[in-house]
Amino acid sequence: MDKVPTIKDVAELAGVHSSTASRALRPDTRDTVSDRTVKRVLDAARKLGFAPNSAARSLRTKTSSVVGVIIPDLRNPVFPSIVRGIEDGLREAGYMAMLANTDGDPETERKLIAAMRARQIDGFILATSRRDDLPPTHDGELVPTVLVNRDTDDGSVSAVTADNAAGIGAAVQLLVGLGHRRIAHVAAPRELSTGWERYRAFVDAMARHGLTVSEAQVRFCEAFTEDAGRRAAGSLLDDNPAITAIVAVDDLVAIGCYSALAERGLSCPDDVSVTGFNDTPFVGTPHPALTTIHIPHYDMGIESARLLLARIKDPGAAPKRIVLPVRLVARDSAAAPPMDAAPPMERRTR
Amino acid sequence: MDKVPTIKDVAELAGVHSSTASRALRPDTRDTVSDRTVKRVLDAARKLGFAPNSAARSLRTKTSSVVGVIIPDLRNPVFPSIVRGIEDGLREAGYMAMLANTDGDPETERKLIAAMRARQIDGFILATSRRDDLPPTHDGELVPTVLVNRDTDDGSVSAVTADNAAGIGAAVQLLVGLGHRRIAHVAAPRELSTGWERYRAFVDAMARHGLTVSEAQVRFCEAFTEDAGRRAAGSLLDDNPAITAIVAVDDLVAIGCYSALAERGLSCPDDVSVTGFNDTPFVGTPHPALTTIHIPHYDMGIESARLLLARIKDPGAAPKRIVLPVRLVARDSAAAPPMDAAPPMERRTR
DNA sequence: TTGAAAGCGCTAACAC
DNA sequence: GTGTTAGCGCTTTCAA
Numbered sequence: 001m002d003k004v005p006t007i008k009d010v011a012e013l014a015g016v017h018s019s020t021a022s023r024a025l026r027p028d029t030r031d032t033v034s035d036r037t038v039k040r041v042l043d044a045a046r047k048l049g050f051a052p053n054s055a056a057r058s059l060r061t062k063t064s065s066v067v068g069v070i071i072p073d074l075r076n077p078v079f080p081s082i083v084r085g086i087e088d089g090l091r092e093a094g095y096m097a098m099l100a101n102t103d104g105d106p107e108t109e110r111k112l113i114a115a116m117r118a119r120q121i122d123g124f125i126l127a128t129s130r131r132d133d134l135p136p137t138h139d140g141e142l143v144p145t146v147l148v149n150r151d152t153d154d155g156s157v158s159a160v161t162a163d164n165a166a167g168i169g170a171a172v173q174l175l176v177g178l179g180h181r182r183i184a185h186v187a188a189p190r191e192l193s194t195g196w197e198r199y200r201a202f203v204d205a206m207a208r209h210g211l212t213v214s215e216a217q218v219r220f221c222e223a224f225t226e227d228a229g230r231r232a233a234g235s236l237l238d239d240n241p242a243i244t245a246i247v248a249v250d251d252l253v254a255i256g257c258y259s260a261l262a263e264r265g266l267s268c269p270d271d272v273s274v275t276g277f278n279d280t281p282f283v284g285t286p287h288p289a290l291t292t293i294h295i296p297h298y299d300m301g302i303e304s305a306r307l308l309l310a311r312i313k314d315p316g317a318a319p320k321r322i323v324l325p326v327r328l329v330a331r332d333s334a335a336a337p338p339m340d341a342a343p344p345m346e347r348r349t350r
Numbered sequence: 351m352d353k354v355p356t357i358k359d360v361a362e363l364a365g366v367h368s369s370t371a372s373r374a375l376r377p378d379t380r381d382t383v384s385d386r387t388v389k390r391v392l393d394a395a396r397k398l399g400f401a402p403n404s405a406a407r408s409l410r411t412k413t414s415s416v417v418g419v420i421i422p423d424l425r426n427p428v429f430p431s432i433v434r435g436i437e438d439g440l441r442e443a444g445y446m447a448m449l450a451n452t453d454g455d456p457e458t459e460r461k462l463i464a465a466m467r468a469r470q471i472d473g474f475i476l477a478t479s480r481r482d483d484l485p486p487t488h489d490g491e492l493v494p495t496v497l498v499n500r501d502t503d504d505g506s507v508s509a510v511t512a513d514n515a516a517g518i519g520a521a522v523q524l525l526v527g528l529g530h531r532r533i534a535h536v537a538a539p540r541e542l543s544t545g546w547e548r549y550r551a552f553v554d555a556m557a558r559h560g561l562t563v564s565e566a567q568v569r570f571c572e573a574f575t576e577d578a579g580r581r582a583a584g585s586l587l588d589d590n591p592a593i594t595a596i597v598a599v600d601d602l603v604a605i606g607c608y609s610a611l612a613e614r615g616l617s618c619p620d621d622v623s624v625t626g627f628n629d630t631p632f633v634g635t636p637h638p639a640l641t642t643i644h645i646p647h648y649d650m651g652i653e654s655a656r657l658l659l660a661r662i663k664d665p666g667a668a669p670k671r672i673v674l675p676v677r678l679v680a681r682d683s684a685a686a687p688p689m690d691a692a693p694p695m696e697r698r699t700r
Numbered sequence: 701t702t703g704a705a706a707g708c709g710c711t712a713a714c715a716c
Numbered sequence: 717g718t719g720t721t722a723g724c725g726c727t728t729t730c731a732a
Contacts, residue, residue, distance in 0.1 A: 004488065006725055017703050022727060034701060051468035055408035056725035059708045074434045077631065080424045087451055096465065099449045101437055118401035138354065281427065282632040356709055367719045372711060384717060406709035409724045
C-alpha cells in the first residue's frame with residue numbers, strides 16, 4: 001500500500017537522523033550508537049518492515065553480497081551438489097549466488113564475468129578454469145576468486161579440489177589387485193586440471209605397480225560426456241584389443257565406455273573392467289553398477305564458498321588450496337580379468 | 351590500473367554531456383541522439399571499456415535485469431535442466447538468474463523472497479509453490495512471477511507445467527493394455543499441484559477404463575524422494591498384496607518403489623510393474639530400466655523465462671498458463687502381470 | 701554520541 | 717538534438 005520504506009522513514013519514526021539510523025542498523029557500526037537509540041531504530045525498522053535498498057548500498061560501498069558462480073553446464077551431474085553446497089555456504093553469511101553456464105566456451109565465460117563485474121559482484125567461484133587461465137581482474141585489481149573442482153597451474157588462485165591422485169591411485173590399485181595388467185585410461189582434455197592431474201596420477205600409479213604406460217593405452221577425449229567417452233573407448237579398444245580394464249576420468253565417460261564395450265559385443269566386467277570418477281548420483285544403478293571414486297561434491301561447494309568469503313574479507317591473504325579426500329566405491333564394474341588374459345601365476349590371488 | 355570508467359568519462363572523451371552519453375548508450379533512447387554523436391559515444395565507450403554500473407542504474411530505475419529463481423533442491427534431478435533452460439532464456443534478453451534452494455520450507459522461501467526483493471529483483475520464477483500459495487508482493491504491488499513445474503489453484507499467477515493428466519493417462523493406458531487391473535498409485539502430497547493433478551488424473555484415467563480406485567490403492571508420500579517412495583510403496587504392498595502395478599508420481603519415488611519391492615522379495619516387472627514420471631537423466635540405466643513419462647525440462651525452463659520477461663514488460667497482462675506436452679517412454683519396468691494375477695480372458699491380448 | 705552534508709553513477713524531467 | 721539539474725537511498729567523512 002504505502003511506498004517501500006527507506007532508511008529516512010525509519011530515522012524519522014525513531015526520531016533520529018538517517019545517518020544515525022544507518023549506524024544503528026548495521027552490526028559493525030552499532031557500537032558507536034547509544035543502546036537506547038539502537039533499540040528505538042531497530043523497533044522502528046521492524047515496525048515499517050524496512051529492508052535496506054541494496055542498490056543504494058552497492059552504489060556507495062561497491063559491494064553487493066552477491067557472488068558469481070560460473071560452471072560449464074548444470075546438467076552435468078557433478079554440479080548440482082557442488083552448487084547446492086556453494087549456495088548453502090554463501091547463505092550462512094548473507095550472500096547470494098548468481099549462476100551462469102558457459103558450455104566450456106572461454107568467450108562466453110569472458111562475457112559473463114564482465115557482465116557480473118558490472119553488477120558489482122563481490123567475487124567469483126569458477127568451475128570452468130583451464131590450467132593456463134588467469135584470474136579475473138577488475139581494471140587491474142584482482143577480483144576475489146576461488147576455483148572449484150578445477151585448478152590452474154600457476155597456483156595464484158585459491159582452489160578447492162578433490163584428491164585426484166589418491167582417487168586414481170585407488171582405482172589402479174584395485175584393478176591391479178584384481179589381476180589386471182593391461183589397463184587403459186580414457187582421459188579428459190589436457191587443458192583441464194582434472195584431466196591432466198588424473199592422467200599424471202594414472203601414469204604414476206601404474207609405475208608404482210611396475211607397469212609402464214604406452215601411448216596406445218591412453219586416449220584423451222574432448223569433453224566430459226558420455227558420447228566423448230564412447231568414442232575414445234571405442235578407438236582404444238579397436239587399437240588395443242588386449243586391454244582388460246579401463247580407468248575412466250569421470251563417470252559420464254565411464255558410462256560411455258559401457259556403450260563402446262556393448263557395441264563390440266564385449267561384456268563389463270567379464271571381458272573388460274571399468275572404473276569411473278565422481279560417484280555421480282545414480283551411477284550405482286546402471287548395469288553393471290559402476291565402481292567409482294566418490295568425491296565430496298557438497299562439501300567442495302561449502303568449502304569453496306567459505307574460502308571465497310574469507311578472501312573477500314582479506315583479499316591480501318595468500319591463495320589457499322584445499323584438497324578434499326576421496327573414497328573408492330567398489331561396485332560391480334570392476335572384477336578379475338578373464339582367465340586367458342591375466343598372467344597365470346598371479347591370477348586370483350584374491 | 352586506472353579507475354573503472356564511468357559514463358562521465360565516456361561523455362568527456364566523446365565531447366558531450368553525460369546525459370547525452372547515457373541516451374546514446376541505451377538502444378531504446380538511442381534514436382533521440384544524432385547518428386554522429388551516437389558513433390562518437392559508442393567509440394569512446396569501447397575505447398574505455400565502459401560497462402554501466404548496474405547499482406547506480408538500479409537505484410534510478412528500480413530495475414536490475416536480475417531474476418530470482420527459487421527451487422526446492424537443485425539435487426533433485428528434475429531441476430538442473432529446468433534451471434539451465436531458465437538461464438538460457440534469461441540470457442537471451444540480457445537478464446541473469448539468482449538461484450536459491452528452500453528444501454520445501456515455506457519460511458525459508460519467504461525469507462529468500464524478501465532478501466531478493468531488497469536486491470531489486472525484477473521478477474521471480476518459482477518451482478516451490480504449494481497449491482494455496484499467493485504470489486509474492488512488493489508492498490502491495492505484485493512482483494512479476496511465473497511458476498514452473500508447479501501451479502496454484504486460483505490461477506492468478508502465470509505458470510508453465512507439463513501435461514500431467516496426459517502423462518498419467520498414458521501410463522495407466524499402457525498398464526491396462528498390458529493386462530493390469532489392480533493398479534496402485536504412489537502420490538505426492540496433495541498440497542502440491544503436481545501431486546494433486548497427477549492423483550486426480552490417475553483416478554480419472556482408471557475410471558475411463560472402467561476401474562474404480564479405492565483408498566487402499568493410493569498412498570500419498572511426504573516428499574519427492576526415493577525414501578518417501580520406498581516407505582509409501584511398502585505400506586501399499588503390505589496392505590494390498592494383490593496389486594500388480596504401481597504408477598509412481600515421479601521417478602525418484604519410482605526408484606523408491608523398486609526398493610520396497612526388493613525388500614519384499616518381489617521382482618519388477620515380473621511380479622509388479624512400475625511407472626515413473628519426469629524421465630530424469632539416468633533412469634534409463636537402473637535395473638530394470640524405468641518406464642516413465644518424459645517432460646520437456648529444458649523447454650519448460652526456457653518458456654518460463656520468456657513468460658516472465660513478457661510479464662515484466664507488461665505487468666498488466668492476464669496471467670498465462672502454458673502446458674507442455676509429455677511423452678511416454680516405454681522401457682522395461684512395465685510388463686504384463688503375472689499369469690495368476692490377470693483376468694484370464696484378457697491376458698496377452700498382445 | 702549524534703547531525704549535517706556530500707556524493708556513489710546513473711537517468712529523467714525540463715529547458716534551451 | 718543536447719545540456720542542466722536534481723535525485724534515487726544509502727554510507728561516510730567531518731563537525732559539533
